[in-house]
Amino acid sequence: MAKLYFRYGTMNSGKSIEVLRVAHNYEEQGKKVLLFTPAVDYRDGVGTVASRIGMRKEGIVIDDQLDMVALAAKERPKCILIDEAQFLNKQQVLQLTEITDTLGIPVIAYGLRADFMAQLFEGSYHLLAWADKIEEIKTVCWYCDRKATMNMRLEDGRPVFEGEQIQIGGNESYLPVCRKCYSSKKKQAHIL
Template sequence: MAKLYFRYGTMNSGKSIEVLRVAHNYEEQGKKVLLLTPVVDDRFGVGKVVSRIGMQKNAIVVDDTLDMIELARTEQPNCILVDEAQFLSKEQVAHLIVIVDDLNIPVIAYGLRADFMGQLFEGSTALIAVADTIEEIKTVCWYCDKKAIMNMRCKDGEPIFHGEQIQIGGNESYVPVCRKCYASKLKSSLNA
């Protein structure tokens, strides 16, 4: 029986390299994988899954016009992998449920749990609510050795705590931090 997995972590936790590793493992065994990524993630070009260590693979772009259910029905993959799943809509997550439950195709979705203000993304909220299995991909805080659970947005190396929820970026824009370091940096910014 297929399952819907949500594997989440902060920035720099290795989510994209994990997507690419899992895809490689399936393909090495001669199995078919569909690799999906939301259209909003254009950091390295639309339709690409790219890890910070330089590995990359082309992916199918998820936008409002893509019928993921029909794609899965037609392609009959052994597994579907979704990178940057936090950017999915609630409706798109509902389509993943149909793929898992009705087509019996496992789906593994990778993404951030929350934004730089600690608010859940729409796709993450939906996945947390319905995933069969929820797993954390861990990394350490940028400032100390505790487990990072938050994403801190930075501009010119300084933390910022306001702005639009979605701002595509990498190490130049975000660092993974623990809750204590996040609170400390927030307090310092309010006192400045």
């Protein structure tokens, strides 16, 4: 039975590496995969899934006009992979459930759980509610040896805790941190 998986982690936890690894494993066996990425993520070019270690692959751009169900029904892949799934909207997440439930195609969505203000993204909110299986991809806090559970945004190398939810960036803009270090940096900024 096909399932909808949501695999989440902080920035720099290896989510995109995992997406590319899974795609490679299917394709190496001659099995078709559809790889999707939201249009809002333009960091490495719209439609490109790229890891920090240099691996990259072109994907199908998800925008408001894309009917992922119709495309999956036409292409009949063995698996569907989604990078940066936090940027999906509710209707797009529901399309993923339909692909899984009616077409019997497993869907693995990778993304952040929460933003730099510890607020859920729309896509993450709905994936946490609708996914059959939720798995955490772990990494270590930038400042200590605890497990990173938060994303800290930086501006000019300094932590910030207010602003627009979406700001595309990498290590220059975000650090994976544990809750204790996040709270400590927030107190230092006199925001708590």
